[in-house]
Amino acid sequence: MKLPDEVIRSPLFAGVDPTAREIAAQAFRTLSVPSGKTVFEAGDDGHALYVIKKGKVKVSHSNLDGKEKVLAYLGPGEVFGEMSMVDERPRSATATAIKPTMLYALYLEEYWGLINRYPRIAHNLARIIARRLREMNHEVEVLTFKEARGKVAYALLKLHRHNYGEPTRRGRLLAVTQRQLADMAGTSRETVTRVVNEFEMRGFLESNQGTIELFDARGLEKVLYDLD
Numbered sequence: 001m002k003l004p005d006e007v008i009r010s011p012l013f014a015g016v017d018p019t020a021r022e023i024a025a026q027a028f029r030t031l032s033v034p035s036g037k038t039v040f041e042a043g044d045d046g047h048a049l050y051v052i053k054k055g056k057v058k059v060s061h062s063n064l065d066g067k068e069k070v071l072a073y074l075g076p077g078e079v080f081g082e083m084s085m086v087d088e089r090p091r092s093a094t095a096t097a098i099k100p101t102m103l104y105a106l107y108l109e110e111y112w113g114l115i116n117r118y119p120r121i122a123h124n125l126a127r128i129i130a131r132r133l134r135e136m137n138h139e140v141e142v143l144t145f146k147e148a149r150g151k152v153a154y155a156l157l158k159l160h161r162h163n164y165g166e167p168t169r170r171g172r173l174l175a176v177t178q179r180q181l182a183d184m185a186g187t188s189r190e191t192v193t194r195v196v197n198e199f200e201m202r203g204f205l206e207s208n209q210g211t212i213e214l215f216d217a218r219g220l221e222k223v224l225y226d227l228d
């Protein structure tokens with residue numbers, strides 16, 4: 001099997017030479033997941049990590065009342081399910097396909113073979129986890145200290161940074177509802193509506209049913225860092 005470009009460009013393979021990538025390709029299995037189906041649930045045993053070839057995956061957590069907190073929306077090239085492989089503990093969150101999704105799965109046995117043979121891949125996994133920790137530190141700061149405008153700006157910028165959505169002539173089209181944005185920003189849907197309307201009036205974005213077209217990420221950064 002030859003790895004597709006989306007998977008080769010994944011941070012998992014950064015700095016890995018082409019021969020090693022070809023050998024690694026033999027260790028992966030493809031898996032298609034229909035929209036709405038979970039790949040795994042929080043608390044499950046972890047048997048594999050995944051690289052997204054195509055589609056979108058939501059990583060989320062629900063509390064005992066069933067209220068959902070979205071940790072991330074991940075797209076092509078992004079990796080998930082690596083934490084349970086590294087610390088051999090149950091899944092820390094639920095992963096759900098929110099579009100028809102094609103995954104490359106690396107199962108436990110092949111995972112050990114690969115990281116023993118290519119320490120660069122193990123190092124890349126550590127980098128992926130370090131990046132998430134940095135992001136979470138930043139997120140804790142935003143959710144603790146920022147008011148609603150900063151929180152919504154942060155949630156939109158997070159989607160933008162992860163290349164969520166599709167590029168358009170004017171920016172990026174994000175398929176995200178105001179409910180989903182509220183879950184990401186840790187605020188109410190009504191507050192999101194108010195803030196999104198304000199951002200629309202300032203020319204940062206255009207909001208439609210279930211989508212937001214983002215034109216001005218720098219404008220949102222200024223809001224987030226109180227530079228406006």
Ligand code: CMP
Nearest residue numbers: 059071072080081082083084091092093
């Ligand atoms: P694992 O714990 O095996 O299963 C759930 C996965 O969700 C986890 O590995 C990570 O790959 C991913 N994940 C957990 N927390 C976050 C986060 N804050 N941002 C992005 N992905 C996450």
